[in-house]
Amino acid sequence: MKVFVLGASGNTGKSIIDGLNESSTPFDITALTRPSSLDSPKSQALRDAGIKVVAADLSGPQEELVAVLKGADVVISAVTTSALKEQIPLANAAKAAGVKRFVPCSFATVSAPREVMKLSEIKDDIFAHIKALYLPYTSIDVGWWHQLTSPGVPSGRLTDALVFPASEIFGNGEVPSAVTNVKDIGRFVARIIADERTLNKQVFAYGEVLTQNQIWDILERASGEQVERIYVSDEEVNKRVAAGREALAAAPDDMSKIMGLIAPEYHLSWGIRGDNTPEYAKYLGYLDARELYSDLQHTKFSEFIEAALKEKEKK
């Protein structure tokens, strides 16, 4: 199975490459990169790991992009937020090239498709474009990374393991939310893209469901350290969201304003509303990867913390 991965050097992309490499299904993997990054150290690192690296210019002529994608069974996009809209020409080219499954960049928490998160709206627009193209797809959400879920500990032992440490608890800290080790994402992806049941479906691939209070408890128990609990009220989260939306409304094309909205809207969605749960995902029509692949090994949050405290985990 020929798989093309866009964004292979990011946190999600790296996990996907590893998951495909380690899978028992034999995948023929190609990383797509911007022409200007073809000789970058990251591209070289991929080549050193035995991955083909091919240039794809998403803003170039469609015929060239179609020629690059020709023969791909699956195209997986794990691009950065600011590049989400570049998936439109990628999807167009994938349709023209006859790609059998397009995996757009979701790889986030489950949220309402519109009205709650600007980021979800951008993704929903791309999703709608894919549907208008009648392009075979699978959309995968993964919950909130362990590497973003945990705060640091006073001793600093977790610093290397966290992408960005959590610092606040939203509402009363009792809202359940699905968390996943970013390093497990690829293992889920390898199963999902080789599975006919997931074609033209959204899939929720997550580790376990925990509240923020449970997360702080697990961390304190494992570390023996006390971790400050700063509670941020529903009202304060809503105020931050309102301020961010006002700033964006005043400058609708300013990407920095969109970026400024992302954190408060995530907190509203998973921390206050409780969108990021298997129940809401099912309501929205997702398949549950935990049910599809009950045998799949994944890291529990407590295991992640224990390993990280031993400084075995690197960022």
Next chain:
Amino acid sequence: MKVFVLGASGNTGKSIIDGLNESSTPFDITALTRPSSLDSPKSQALRDAGIKVVAADLSGPQEELVAVLKGADVVISAVTTSALKEQIPLANAAKAAGVKRFVPCSFATVSAPREVMKLSEIKDDIFAHIKALYLPYTSIDVGWWHQLTSPGVPSGRLTDALVFPASEIFGNGEVPSAVTNVKDIGRFVARIIADERTLNKQVFAYGEVLTQNQIWDILERASGEQVERIYVSDEEVNKRVAAGREALAAAPDDMSKIMGLIAPEYHLSWGIRGDNTPEYAKYLGYLDARELYSDLQHTKFSEFIEAALKEKEKK
């Protein structure tokens, strides 16, 4: 099962009322009407048929609307196009009242959720609002009505049976599209709303799949009359769509501009793109009512025409 129907006097609403009335499932039916229409002849006709008629002011205070909806198991909306956005307060009230299933006004052809039809975008916005509310729903599409599918015949024998006679064949007339007798819609609805499998799902309820050339053939065979075939090219349909979109862009809040777009975009969607098929519906995640209720009696297009030619069918 307590069912509230909004828009009970329209073509779709009337079919739904009849379908619920004739069902073997005992439904307790209430028609919701604007306060100003409570004593209209149409409301009186509903009352004469044994249907409770209750006033609901969609633009009034939410508490009042919640009080009206309290106790409803199912709320079905079959409103006119210009009133689609009034479903937002209706959905909010349904959520607050604990309604177990909300059926928004789809009742149309299957189409891409965005990018192809402005009408679909308006419906998709309401659908997204329902999802953001976490309101239990079922969305039902029904294809293109027999009563809009058939052109008239020179003798005029079909005039009474058609809501609006077709006059053009789009593209080469070979695009398959699902057609349904508007009078069968209620029969499907009665089954769908009593079925747990359809909760939080889109359902495609249709009679059969035919091309426009087949429709003209059936009509000519049944009537013995020759019916003019006016073919409208893909280019011409796209030109009409572009003109309508341009007019709407110049006056985005003008409902008449939206109404002017509806016909050409429908022709593009079902007549050229071929969106209105069971295959595309499945791709979009719909359940197929023909598969769920294979025993359900529905009218074939040829039967509709034969009955209409005998002038048995009334508008």
